[in-house]
Amino acid sequence: xxxxxxxxxxxxxxxxxxxxxxxxxxxxxxxxxxxxxxxxxxxxxxxxxxxxxxxxxxxxxxxxxxxxxxxxxxxxxxxxxxxxxxxxxxxxxxxxxxxxxxxxxxxxxxxxxxxxxxxxxxxxxxxxxxxxx
Numbered sequence: 001x002x003x004x005x006x007x008x009x010x011x012x013x014x015x016x017x018x019x020x021x022x023x024x025x026x027x028x029x030x031x032x033x034x035x036x037x038x039x040x041x042x043x044x045x046x047x048x049x050x051x052x053x054x055x056x057x058x059x060x061x062x063x064x065x066x067x068x069x070x071x072x073x074x075x076x077x078x079x080x081x082x083x084x085x086x087x088x089x090x091x092x093x094x095x096x097x098x099x100x101x102x103x104x105x106x107x108x109x110x111x112x113x114x115x116x117x118x119x120x121x122x123x124x125x126x127x128x129x130x131x132x133x
Contacts, residue, residue: 006025009025025040069092
């Protein structure tokens with residue numbers, strides 16, 4: 001068995017305009033878990049992810065907080081204890097509309113490496129920052 005204490009993990013801080021903290025807890029390059037990627041993300045008040053798509057499905061579980069998920073032209077309200085299945089190829093974005101951080105747990109199968117997961121998020125934030133200049 002492998003055990004990870006999320007509060008001890010450093011993670012990666014994604015800069016504005018998609019500011020959030022992401023901690024990949026299990027992945028092929030994190031604890032040697034080849035089958036999936038499991039991560040924890042915290043979106044601050046007013047925070048959001050970029051509107052993005054993956055080449056594999058994503059399971060998102062709302063640990064705490066509330067917000068909306070924009071997906072393929074629709075919006076779905078989310079709050080603590082809601083789970084979302086995002087099929088591969090479906091565009092989606094998480095937005096914190098609450099007064100507290102929006103905490104998410106996500107799973108990808110098959111796995112991305114932690115490096116791939118962080119890079120996609122960092123590249124999106126950098127591209128958006130360059131576009132604003």
